[in-house]
Structure formats: C-alpha cells, structure tokens
Amino acid sequence: MLQVRSVSRSFGELRAVDDVSFDVAPGRMTGFVGANGSGKTTTMRIILGVLAADSGTVLWENREVTQTVRQRFGYMPEERGLYPKMKAAEQVAYLGRLHGMERAAAERNAAALLEQLGLAERADDPVEQLSLGNQQRVQIAAALVHDPGLLILDEPFSGLDPLAIEIVLSVLRDRASRGVPVLFSSHQLDVVERLCDDLVIIAAGAVAASGSRDELRRQFGPSRFQLVVDDDAGWVRDVPGVRLVELDGPRAVFDLDEESPPGDAYGAAPAGGAGDRDQAVLQAALQRGPVRSYGPVVPSLSEIFKEVV
Amino acid sequence: MATDTTQRTAAEPVGTSFWSATRLVAEREITAHTRTKGFWLNFGLFVVGIFAAAILPNIFGGGTPTVAAVGPQSEQLLATTDFEVRPADDADAAEELVRTGEVDAAVVPDTTGQSPVGVRVIGHEESPDDVVSALSVSPPVDLLEPSEVDAGVRFFSAFAFAMVFFMFSVGFGMAIAQSVVTEKQTRIVEILVATVPVRALLAGKIIGYSLLVFAQVAVLALLTPIALRAGDQDAVLSWLADALGWFVPFFILGFVLLASMWAVAGALVSRQEDLGSSTALVMTLVMIPYFGVIMFNDNELVMTILSYVPFSAPVAMPVRTFGGEAQAWEPFLALTILLVTLFASVAMATRLYSGSLLQTGSRVRLSRAWSHVE
Numbered sequence A: 001m002l003q004v005r006s007v008s009r010s011f012g013e014l015r016a017v018d019d020v021s022f023d024v025a026p027g028r029m030t031g032f033v034g035a036n037g038s039g040k041t042t043t044m045r046i047i048l049g050v051l052a053a054d055s056g057t058v059l060w061e062n063r064e065v066t067q068t069v070r071q072r073f074g075y076m077p078e079e080r081g082l083y084p085k086m087k088a089a090e091q092v093a094y095l096g097r098l099h100g101m102e103r104a105a106a107e108r109n110a111a112a113l114l115e116q117l118g119l120a121e122r123a124d125d126p127v128e129q130l131s132l133g134n135q136q137r138v139q140i141a142a143a144l145v146h147d148p149g150l151l152i153l154d155e156p157f158s159g160l161d162p163l164a165i166e167i168v169l170s171v172l173r174d175r176a177s178r179g180v181p182v183l184f185s186s187h188q189l190d191v192v193e194r195l196c197d198d199l200v201i202i203a204a205g206a207v208a209a210s211g212s213r214d215e216l217r218r219q220f221g222p223s224r225f226q227l228v229v230d231d232d233a234g235w236v237r238d239v240p241g242v243r244l245v246e247l248d249g250p251r252a253v254f255d256l257d258e259e260s261p262p263g264d265a266y267g268a269a270p271a272g273g274a275g276d277r278d279q280a281v282l283q284a285a286l287q288r289g290p291v292r293s294y295g296p297v298v299p300s301l302s303e304i305f306k307e308v309v
Numbered sequence B: 001m002a003t004d005t006t007q008r009t010a011a012e013p014v015g016t017s018f019w020s021a022t023r024l025v026a027e028r029e030i031t032a033h034t035r036t037k038g039f040w041l042n043f044g045l046f047v048v049g050i051f052a053a054a055i056l057p058n059i060f061g062g063g064t065p066t067v068a069a070v071g072p073q074s075e076q077l078l079a080t081t082d083f084e085v086r087p088a089d090d091a092d093a094a095e096e097l098v099r100t101g102e103v104d105a106a107v108v109p110d111t112t113g114q115s116p117v118g119v120r121v122i123g124h125e126e127s128p129d130d131v132v133s134a135l136s137v138s139p140p141v142d143l144l145e146p147s148e149v150d151a152g153v154r155f156f157s158a159f160a161f162a163m164v165f166f167m168f169s170v171g172f173g174m175a176i177a178q179s180v181v182t183e184k185q186t187r188i189v190e191i192l193v194a195t196v197p198v199r200a201l202l203a204g205k206i207i208g209y210s211l212l213v214f215a216q217v218a219v220l221a222l223l224t225p226i227a228l229r230a231g232d233q234d235a236v237l238s239w240l241a242d243a244l245g246w247f248v249p250f251f252i253l254g255f256v257l258l259a260s261m262w263a264v265a266g267a268l269v270s271r272q273e274d275l276g277s278s279t280a281l282v283m284t285l286v287m288i289p290y291f292g293v294i295m296f297n298d299n300e301l302v303m304t305i306l307s308y309v310p311f312s313a314p315v316a317m318p319v320r321t322f323g324g325e326a327q328a329w330e331p332f333l334a335l336t337i338l339l340v341t342l343f344a345s346v347a348m349a350t351r352l353y354s355g356s357l358l359q360t361g362s363r364v365r366l367s368r369a370w371s372h373v374e
Helices: A040-047 A088-098 A103-116 A132-144 A162-177 A189-195 A213-220 A234-238 A277-288 A301-308 B018-034 B037-059 B072-079 B091-100 B129-135 B151-186 B188-195 B198-230 B234-267 B272-295 B300-306 B313-322 B330-357 B366-371
Strands: A002-011 A014-024 A029-034 A055-060 A073-076 A150-154 A182-185 A198-203 A206-212 A224-229 A242-248 A251-256 A291-296 B066-069 B084-087 B105-109 B119-122
Touching: A002 A040, A014 A040, A014 A055, A014 A198, A014 A206, A029 A040, A029 A162, A029 A189, A040 A150, A040 A182, A073 A132, A073 B188, A088 A103, A088 A132, A088 B018, A088 B188, A103 A132, A103 A162, A132 A150, A132 A162, A150 A162, A162 A182, A162 A189, A189 A301, A198 A213, A198 A301, A206 A213, A206 A301, A213 A301, A224 A277, A234 A242, A234 A251, A234 A277, A251 A277, A277 A291, B018 B037, B018 B151, B018 B198, B037 B198, B066 B072, B066 B091, B072 B084, B072 B105, B072 B119, B091 B105, B091 B119, B105 B129, B119 B129, B151 B188, B151 B198, B151 B234, B151 B272, B151 B313, B151 B330, B188 B198, B198 B234, B198 B330, B234 B272, B234 B313, B234 B330, B272 B300, B272 B313, B300 B313, B313 B330, B330 B366
Parallel strands: A029 A182, A029 A198, A073 A150, A150 A182, B066 B084, B066 B105
Antiparallel strands: A002 A014, A002 A055, A198 A206, A224 A251, A224 A291, A242 A251, B105 B119
16 A cells, blocks of 8 residues: 655745645555646656655555665656667566566566567567557556556556557556556546546645545536436426436436535435435426436546546 | 566565666666677777787888998998898999889998998988988997986877877767766656666766776777787887886776766756767866877976876876886875765765756756755
8 A cells, every 4th residue: 555645845936746645555546637737747756756755755555665665666657768779678677677676587577568568579679669659568568577566657548549558458457456556647537537446636736636436426526317207307497406407308417406405515415325305306207207217427537527626 | 477476565675776776777888888889890990090000100111121232341331230231233223222112221332432431321302310320330328317218108108098098088988978868868767766776877877887998998908919019019018018007097097087977967968969068078177188198298297287186197197107207106196186086076976966867958057956856
C-alpha cells in the first residue's frame, strides 16, 4: 500500500501540489485524473523521489520511502525517455539491472516482456528505429522489467493505437491481479473509466475527490433517473422535487432535487436506497399505467469530473 | 510472464548499491562508446600518427647522407665518417650526381688552395651542414651546467604531451558532455534519477570515460616503443621512458578533473545544440596547458607557474621534470595540489550536476544549479 500524506510542493510562487493525500491499494488500479497543470506529474515525481516535497510524506508499507525502497518501484514518466542508439532488449535489460537485477534475470524478463507487448521481432533494433508507438511499448517494458512492487505510470496510453492500448491494458491488469498497486494518470477519461478500480481527481494541485469508482459515481453523479412508460410521460415534470432533463414521448429523464428531504446530503442515493423520492415517482407512474423501464442513469467519469473540478 | 520473481515486494531491501550502480553506468558508457565507428577511427588515427611520426623522418630527408667522393684525399677524409660514400670520376661527374639528387653532397679536391683541409664540399640548394661539420675541426667544449636534454627534444616532448592531453581531454570530455545531454534531451534521466542516486550517474560517467581514455593511452604507450624501434629512433625511446613516468599520474588526475567539469557543462543545457555555450569555459581550461606549454616551454618562470596550476600541471610539470629543472619534491607538491583541486571539483560538480540535471528549458545558470538541490 502506497500512502501519500499531506504532500505539498511549490515552484516559486506557484503551489503546484497542495496538501495532497491519497492511497494506492494493493491489487487496485488507481486512476489519477486532472486537467493539464493540475499537479499529476509533480505528485508522481515526488512519489518517485525525482522531486522533493516541501512538506508531507510518502509511505510504502507504512514506512517512509527511501532510495532502496524506490528501486522496487516501476516508473513510466510522462516525458518518455530511452537511449536512442541502444537496442530495445538491451536497454530494457540494462534498466532492470539498474534496479538491482542479475544480468541473466534482467535479460530473461526483458525478452519475455517484449514478447508479451508484441515486440519480439524488434528486440534487437535500436530504439530510434522503432515507430513512436513501439517506442512507447519499450517504455512500458522498461517500467515493468524488474517486476516492480508498485507501478507509477504517467499517461501510459497516450500515443498508443487502440490495439496497443488493449495490449498494455492486459499487461497492467495482469500486474494488478498479482497484487501490485498501480497508479496511472490519463486525460483519456473513457480509458480510465474502463480500467480503474479507484480514482483520485486532482484540481489546481489539490485532491478534489478520491475513492472507488463506484462510490464516486454515487457520490458525485447527479441523481438522474430514466423512466419509460406506455403513454406520454410529461406528467413527471409536475412531481415535486423533480427537474425534467429530457422528455421524448413515453421516455423521461429527470434529476431529483438534491435539497429535498428525505435523503442524505447528496439527495436521493439510488443504489444506497436512502432516499425514497425515486420510489415516489415510481409509484406515481405505476398508478398511471405500466412501467416499462425505470432506473438510475449512471454518470460517466467525465460528468463526475466536470462536477468536482 | 515466464518469470517467477514477482512475489518479491518493494519493501525488500534488494537493489543496487552506490558502487554497483556506478559500475553499471560506467559499463554502459564504455560499451556504447566503443560501439561507435568514430571511436575506433579516432584511435586508429592515433596509432597511425605515432608510427608516422617515428618512421617518416627517416624516409623524407632523414637518415645517413650519401656523399660522392672525388680523389683519394676526399675518400680518406670521408672514411672516418659514417656517410655512405660513392666514388666519382671527377668534379663534373660529382656535380651532376648532386644536381640529380643521387647524392646529398659531393667532396672534391680543392684546386684554389683556399681550403685548409684541401677539399671543397658541393651542395645542391642548401649548405650540407652535416657533411661540413664532419669534415671540420672543432675545439673541445666544456659545459658548466650541462642540460640533460637538448632544446629540440625538450620542445618535442612538451608538444607531444600537450597534444596527447589536449586531444583526449577535448575528444572524450566532449563525449562526456554529450552523453549527459543525451540523457537530458531524451528524458531518460527521469527514469535514471528515480532508480539510482544522481552521484552514481556522475561517478559512472567519469569513471567509464576515464577508463576508456586510460586504456587507449596505455595501448599507445605500449605501441610507441615499437614504432620508435621501427623508425630507428632508439635515442628518443630512452628519454621518453623517463618522461612518461611523471606524465602518467598527472595525466590521470588531470583528465578526471576536467571530466567532472565536462559533465557539469553537459548537465547545464537540455539540447545538443546548446552544448557550445556551456562547454566554452571548460574548453578554455583545456586550451591553457596546450598553448601555454607550447608557447612558453623555454620560459622558466612561466613554466614554473604553469606546472603548479592544476589545469596545466599535467603537461608542464612532466616537461620540467624531464628537463631536469624541477626539484625532486616539486612534482609531488604539484600532484597534491592537483589532487585537492580534483576532490573539490568533484564535490562541486556533484552538487551542480544534481541541481541542473532535471531542469529543462534554456541553459541553467550556475548559481541556480548550485542552490537547487532536490
């Protein structure tokens, strides 16, 4: 378990990271989402010790992270970097050895990873002769070669074609399923949405929201429902506490007023069942005739993102 | 994944120590550099250069002169020299041999009665001084403080040492700076810094390139006697052996001193194109021994000063020792000064390197690099 605790860092006047705390749990893929310049990369660099924090600590297994501990981390920086003239396999093996591996083990892992990433045939080509997408795969191999105990990946999917994204996804999932905590940032919210178990949303250097993806959806998504009946559903707009969003004959999409009692601080909580306004609407509908479909509309990550940022 | 090492967790205290990281970095630099064609081309040129310098003087104009002799008196006089003598029928035939270049000079009987030794010497374009002096009678000379080596040999040694130091310092210094910039420019430096201590990166580069240079100098030092034997220059060989004794330790320390500075020069910029501006100062420090020693090699005061300045000491002190001008303790003092400067320089370089390595953009100012330590 990686714990980031109250980490702050300024560059001159700019407070790039402000009192940031979050966890990356074993076996969980944690998405790190935020606008450009919101502090994602700075936070990751602090975890990796590339930058020093002005205050706050980073703990790994409840102990402060040291250089020795950090060598077991795998890192893929946002600004990719490899030796252009070095052969792909040789380069990955070299980085494995820098992480403390024996030569033979490093070479074995490098070959296996390049194979897994579909680069076996290019293993002996200098990196500069590979396409950008293939260089990206080598970069991922470089982060994984030493079988890291923690993975920190800054924008691992940018520059990859859809096929490569699937390959990389499966490699990362494989690591996570073996109990490795994975923290990855991305601006491709749809990818994060599919991939992550947990989510940390950062805005202007501070954590705007964090928690499991489903929890966040419940917490931050507007309490939106869709109702399909046989006749015109226009009557819904007259139910107290309902704001009609879309009406299309028998289909109505509406939000439930958050301030209306009863319910918790976030209004009606569909999955939690705390609020019963949604039930009131359903009963009203059933009194008028058959209900063909009724349920919460799950907000997408980008909607949550807009909500909290 | 075929490996089964994944069960290890990051909390285990595995990992590379400072020295094993340094060794890995040094190893990579050496492998990467020896794979370039430029390295072998450069080294090949050095080898060719040494053999050329040893052998060519014999082929062009050097060697034993051939002299045409006319008459028994001339032949008798020439018999005491080691010149190659070719008898000629008369003065005209001898003149013709000189004109065609078949002989370097001719010795003919003097018919005017002006010559005290009874013969005249015929040359082509210039006076054949070696023939003239061989036939002359010189008074004996007593030197009060005989110089151990003559001026020509002294200049040649100064020039050769300065040349070797200059070529290797610039060539491989620049390679160090480029290697640092490449890591910054490609941003692989971020992975490296996250993995091993910055000091190990710096130490690995300096050690890697130093070993590469020392190995080359060692090979050249072994080839030099062979080249000199091939060129029949045994005399040069004997004094070179003496001179090399001090040149080696000075060269090693001097190179490492400059290497630490080249590394910093590389770390200050983010692109190969900007290297020129940041390496200018180091370049000047390399130029000092080169031009200083060549220009002032007969000026005792300047040479004494140069032999203590850490940047010129690697060339100036061995030349002074070789010329017999330095007291026995002097090279030790100069070596100590060099060593102290070296430690200070490496300590400063470590801080500047750490402070500038992760800064991108335009050239990092030294003051900023100094105060910026992560």
